[in-house]
Amino acid sequence: MGDLFDTVPDTGGGGAKGPRPLADRLRPQSLADVIGQDQVLGPEAPLGVMLSSGALSSIIFWGPPGVGKTTIARLLARETDLHFVQISAIFTGVADLKKVFEAARHRHANGQGTLLFVDEIHRFNKAQQDGFLPHMEDGTILLVGATTENPSFELNAALLSRAQVLVLKRLELSDLELLAQRAERELGKTLPLDGPAREALLEMADGDGRALLNLIEQVAAWKVDGKLTTDQLTTRLMRRAAKYDKSGDEHYNLISALHKSVRGSDPDAALYWFGRMLEGGEDPRFLARRITRMAVEDIGLADPQAQTVCLHAWETYERLGSPEGELALAQAVIYLALAPKSNAGYVAYKAARAQAKKSGSAPPPKHILNAPTQLMKDEGYGSGYAYDHDAADGFSGQNYFPEEMKRPVFYQPVERGFERELKKRVDWFANLRAKRGG
Structure with a gap:
């Protein structure tokens, strides 16, 4: 559920002592220590401007796991002298929310503000989301929500109108390398990996800082002579190095290859590129969206059934999940490749839009x-x-x-x-x- 360096709240030194995970030991102590997310934290970025002006507003952090949503929320509370309270929408019911709001109301009456961090906020239903509104409006709480889902679809319009959505991105390889170097300093040793193996380890994390630190902790504990190669690394971890960056050039190269293979009526090539993307860790839902687009754009009314086939395959995947549901998507790819092709509807649509713009x-x-x-x-x-x-x-x-x-x-x-x-x-x-x- 948590994000990068998200651990139990600071206890001021009390409590049980024991081994601390690497992620806990490397938790940033200030926003300046956070790796990545300059588009949000930079001096001219939204949070940088809010903090410099002393006017922090409610926020929804939207981004994948392990990119710092919880960490940034905790540090925002520290830098604005707000009492930090963290809850998860998965485990918090109506009665729990009432207690949280009541405690925040008492603090507010005594001059202490509350930053309420809600992890997985999209899992609250409409009524529960509406319950935050009066407490946001009267200043009882400053809400910071975290979600991995598109807020436009998952959160109420009323809640979104009272909060600013800030998008957190997957950590770049350069960010992950900085994190790895920070981990090596903390551990007092360098990772026993050669150059390609080190890069493969970073790619395995797939932009997730916590995942990288977990991998580093495993690798650092190995007793090895010399440096491991990529093959040795992937064998020991029982996971393959990522084949391509899902947000980089290779991602777009492979989806282009898939699209053009379908357009060129080659089911074997289309299946090959489809398989390559899945093996590289692509989200099958992204592929479902893209093949549906192919049906609309390149087949159109030459086979009106093609769009229905794609939508049914998409629905089948949502019901079955991986890996069974991926077969339905593969069959849709075959169907599209063998379907008659026409972009006449697409061309007509674009021409009509152009004419409408000209004579509106x-x-x-x-x-x-x-x-x-x-x-x-x-x-x-x-x-x-x-x-x-x-x-x-x-x-x-x-x-x-x-x-x-x-x-x-x-x-x-x-x-x-x-x-x-x-x-x-x-x-x-x-x-x-x-x-x-x-």
């Missing part, structure tokens, strides 16, 4: 406007409208574009798949329209 103030022709009032009828609204169902073939052929606009043609279906049938309909309507002067 042109009104619809009056004959297709409703006329609920007599004044509007007197102005000609609805006059001359031909009701298509009254025509023998269900087609009036009237003009539906602005009167001053020359009729454009956006959608031009191809002679492939289901669009063959749609092309017949387009041509049939065009001929009727021409005969009737529409």
Whole structure:
């Protein structure tokens, strides 16, 4: 649940003594010690500006695990003299929240503010989220929430309107290297790894600082002669080095290879790149989104079923999870690769948007406007409208574009798949329209 260096609160030296995890020993003592997140903590970044102006507001930290959400919240309380209280939405019920708010109210009455850190805040339901609002508004608490999910979808609009969302990013390899060096100083030894193996260890952490420190603690405890290679490292850890950076160039190279293999109707190549991304640790949900996009963009109405296949595969993955659900996504990739291809709908959409942008103030022709009032009828609204169902073939052929606009043609279906049938309909309507002067 916790983030980078998130441990039990400081006890002022009391309590039981015992071995302390490396992450605990390396916990930053000030915001200046936090590695990474300059986009949030820098002098001109949101938190830097808030602290320098003495006006800290409620915050929602959005980011993956192990990037410092809990650490930063704890240090914010320390640097603003606020009482730090940490809860988790997973283990906190309504009765617990009431106790937290009541204690904060007493502190507030005695002149002491409370920074309430809520881990996994998206797990609270709407009613529970609404329960924070009055206490935020009267200053009883300063809320700092942490979530790994998109706040736009998981948090109430009312809560979001009272808090600033700050995005924390996965730690870069350079950040992880700094963290590794800090760990080596604390341990009093260097890791027994050669250059490629050290880089592989950093990649295994996948941007998660806590994961890296856990790995370093394991490696540092080994009794080895010399330096381990990448193969020796991955064998000992029973996990493979990451094959590519999921946020870097290789990530985009592989998704491009997958997309173009599907577009090129090569199911074997498409499956290969799909497998490469999964082996590299890609989130199957990202792949589900991308293959659905392929169905819409590159297949379109040549096979309307393709989009449904992707959505069903996505839903199957959500129900089964990994690894079983990945088979459904693989089958969707095969289906897309073998489906007839057309981007006619995509091209038509872009052309229509461009035309709408160019002529956005042109009104619809009056004959297709409703006329609920007599004044509007007197102005000609609805006059001359031909009701298509009254025509023998269900087609009036009237003009539906602005009167001053020359009729454009956006959608031009191809002679492939289901669009063959749609092309017949387009041509049939065009001929009727021409005969009737529409």
